[in-house]
Amino acid sequence: MSQVTFKGTPVQVAGTLPSVGEKAPAFTLTGSDLSDKGLDAFAGQKKVLNIFPSLDTGTCAQSVREFNRRANELDDTAVLGISMDLPFAQARFGGAEGVDDVVMLSAFRHSEFLDDYGVRIADGPLAGLAARTVVVLDADNTVRHVEQVGEIADEPDYEAALKAL
Template sequence: MATITLKGNQIHTSGDLPKVGEKAPDFTLTGTDLSTKSLSDFAGSKVVLNIFPSVDTGTCAKSVRTFNKEVSNLENTKVLCISRDLPFALGRFCGAEGLENVISLSDYKDGSFGKAYNLNFIDGPLEALNSRCIVVLDENGVIKHTEQVSETVDEPNYKAAIEAL
């Protein structure tokens, strides 16, 4: 279990992120077009998993915008923005913002992504949502970098994620 904070108040996740050097756990998520996506759909590409509680918060929205900008010049790289928001909300946000360099995916059906990566909140006001994390994968799905953001309202370390690619 990881202990992090939300506006200074202690909260917990279901475990620790998978370790650098390990193969990333597979997942099944829902795209904004309601299609099913899994990790194998992105095989052969470098992947940034930008994971957050809800795109309807300022910090989460900013992370999607920032990665959209940062990844636009990177070759063979996909940024997957993952939350438990409904696919419709994710699609509406990216459409309204004109964001075309990220792929929004939802863990709304059963939260299995959050469970597989040990990052769902198990207590506090955001219980059952995904915590703010970054996981960077190489072309073979091996984890190169992870970050569990220690204060939920803070942004991730974008520079470290991009450098890990």
């Protein structure tokens, strides 16, 4: 278990983050068309997993916008926006914001993802959602970068994540 803060108040995060150098846990999540999408759907590509609590917060929305802005400059890389938001909300946000270069995926049917990646917020007002975390994988699904943002209301270090590619 780790600890981060939400607006300065400590909250516990259950599980253990993947470690740099290890293979990423396989996962299944739900796409905007309600189909299951696994890690294998992005085989042969590098991956940036932008994991966040909800698109209904300003910081989460900004992180998706920023990764979307930078994604079109990345070769052979899939940027995945992962939250517990329903696929309908993710699709609505993507359409309204012009998010074309981030694949939105929901853990609403596959919450084991939160445990497998060590990002489930265990207490506080956001309990059950994902802590803001960025995991970068190479084309072979080896973890190259992990950042669990210490203050959930802060944005991730985009430069460090993209440098790991």
